[in-house]
Amino acid sequence: MVSTLLKALLAVVIGLGALLLATSAALWPATSRDAAGLDPAGLAFWTALCLVAAGFPVHTPRGSMVNVSFAPIIAVAALGGPTAAGIVALIGTIELRELRFEVPWYGSLYNHAATVIPAVAAGITFQLLAPGSFQTGSLMSLVAVSASGCVYFAANEVLTAIAIALRDAKLFRVLLVGSIKAFGVSLLGLAPVAWLMAEAYRSIGPLSVLVFALPLYTTRTAYASVVEIRDMFTQTVTALASAIDARDPSTKRHSEWVSRIAEDIGRVLGLGEGQLEELKWGGLLHDVGKIGIPDAVLLKAGSLDKEERERMNEHPRKGHDILKGVKKLAPELPIILHHHEWFNGSGYPDRLVGEEIPFLARILHLADAFEAMTRPRPYRLIPLTTAQALAELHAFTGIQFDPRVVAAFEKTEWAKGAVRIDRDEDPADEVSIPMLGQVAALRAKGVTANSSPAEAH
Numbered sequence: 449m450v451s452t453l454l455k456a457l458l459a460v461v462i463g464l465g466a467l468l469l470a471t472s473a474a475l476w477p478a479t480s481r482d483a484a485g486l487d488p489a490g491l492a493f494w495t496a497l498c499l500v501a502a503g504f505p506v507h508t509p510r511g512s513m514v515n516v517s518f519a520p521i522i523a524v525a526a527l528g529g530p531t532a533a534g535i536v537a538l539i540g541t542i543e544l545r546e547l548r549f550e551v552p553w554y555g556s557l558y559n560h561a562a563t564v565i566p567a568v569a570a571g572i573t574f575q576l577l578a579p580g581s582f583q584t585g586s587l588m589s590l591v592a593v594s595a596s597g598c599v600y601f602a603a604n605e606v607l608t609a610i611a612i613a614l615r616d617a618k619l620f621r622v623l624l625v626g627s628i629k630a631f632g633v634s635l636l637g638l639a640p641v642a643w644l645m646a647e648a649y650r651s652i653g654p655l656s657v658l659v660f661a662l663p664l665y666t667t668r669t670a671y672a673s674v675v676e677i678r679d680m681f682t683q684t685v686t687a688l689a690s691a692i693d694a695r696d697p698s699t700k701r702h703s704e705w706v707s708r709i710a711e712d713i714g715r716v717l718g719l720g721e722g723q724l725e726e727l728k729w730g731g732l733l734h735d736v737g738k739i740g741i742p743d744a745v746l747l748k749a750g751s752l753d754k755e756e757r758e759r760m761n762e763h764p765r766k767g768h769d770i771l772k773g774v775k776k777l778a779p780e781l782p783i784i785l786h787h788h789e790w791f792n793g794s795g796y797p798d799r800l801v802g803e804e805i806p807f808l809a810r811i812l813h814l815a816d817a818f819e820a821m822t823r824p825r826p827y828r829l830i831p832l833t834t835a836q837a838l839a840e841l842h843a844f845t846g847i848q849f850d851p852r853v854v855a856a857f858e859k860t861e862w863a864k865g866a867v868r869i870d871r872d873e874d875p876a877d878e879v880s881i882p883m884l885g886q887v888a889a890l891r892a893k894g895v896t897a898n899s900s901p902a903e904a905h
């Protein structure tokens with residue numbers, strides 16, 4: 449279902465795109481038969497080139513797509529003006545999946561409006577900086593093409609990020625910054641290529657432009673590699689997390705849920721893309737040290753004796769030591785090491801107090817506890833309801849949990865009960881665990897990490 453806000457946005461952007469293109473057509477004719485602009489054959493040539501460039505998009509993890517149509521569109525903005533750029537952006541970005549009706553019509557229209565508006569704006573920018581026809585060998589043309597590229601990139605990214613933020617209920621700022629960081633430099637790096645394409649077209653002729661197919665192809669390959677490596681990393685980490693959780697049937701998918709809850713708390717707190725990613729990886733890997741805990745302790749149905757408890761409490765440090773050789777995971781190490789520290793200093797392994805505990809570890813600690821409380825465990829067969837778990841969090845605010853993190857958690861969908869941790873498991877995987885624990889809360893100050901019902905084991 450498309451939300452009302454999203455529908456309104458679609459209508460406004462599509463309407464704006466149509467209006468802008470119509471106004472531009474009245475001011476700057478799309479084609480011109482003199483050397484100043486593009487003739488109809490030229491317009492067709494650039495449209496065909498754009499179709500090829502846009503025909504092989506790379507799917508990004510954020511739900512958008514990136515392609516190299518940037519270069520031909522900016523070249524046309526310089527050679528043919530705003531209307532020609534708008535037309536090439538409108539027709540030249542048609543994709544096969546649209547012709548196969550795999551994209552809803554309103555999605556298609558929005559996507560095209562989100563390229564037409566930036567393309568016309570890029571053409572206007574060029575005209576403002578270098579009025580009239582494209583001058584070959586002029587430094588001003590290069591400056592104007594670069595500025596047009598920036599305008600196109602910014603407008604396109606903003607329109608794409610707004611739509612994804614509304615569609616997927618994600619933070620606009622996080623999406624925009626993430627996209628700019630991932631693709632900004634390489635896309636803007638295509639601006640000089642666009643200028644060279646325009647130069648070659650005007651000085652030598654259309655066929656010479658085809659030489660630039662190679663740099664465009666390598667840029668597209670680079671995008672694909674970035675996405676592929678990231679996907680591979682995500683899948684490997686997720687598989688590792690599943691392997692850890694699978695050792696104990698009562699913690700199946702525990703790390704995945706913890707990661708999701710922690711990320712949502714981070715979003716409420718307005719954390720940036722980088723920190724959200726640290727919470728994601730940290731959540732998935734926080735219990736990796738349990739690999740080193742013997743089955744006799746990890747899978748023990750009854751309560752642990754002192755020695756067994758000490759073995760179990762080694763898992764944050766073991767996890768830290770296992771992963772410290774992975775350079776890419778260096779920011780997650782403090783989260784993994786300190787995810788069992790308590791706000792009052794009675795946690796482990798280092799008994800850090802309050803602000804001494806890394807902030808992201810405090811977030812992960814709450815996510816870990818909430819997941820543990822609302823899922824069956826050997827020590828508490830009947831899970832707590834969301835309301836009961838919230839009561840525990842409140843009771844231990846300032847003792848076990850950072851008050852700021854509790855306040856943020858209360859604003860998430862998890863706390864409202866809108867998202868449930870479904871077991872989503874095969875009935876065959878269910879195990880009967882004798883109920884050995886109890887739900888009674890220890891609210892007195894001074895309780896330790898080994899005695900709280902809100903402590904994840």
Ligand SMILES: [Fe+2]
Pocket residue numbers: 734735763787788904905
């Ligand atoms: Fe843990």
Ligand SMILES: [Fe+2]
Pocket residue numbers: 702706734735816904905
């Ligand atoms: Fe955990």
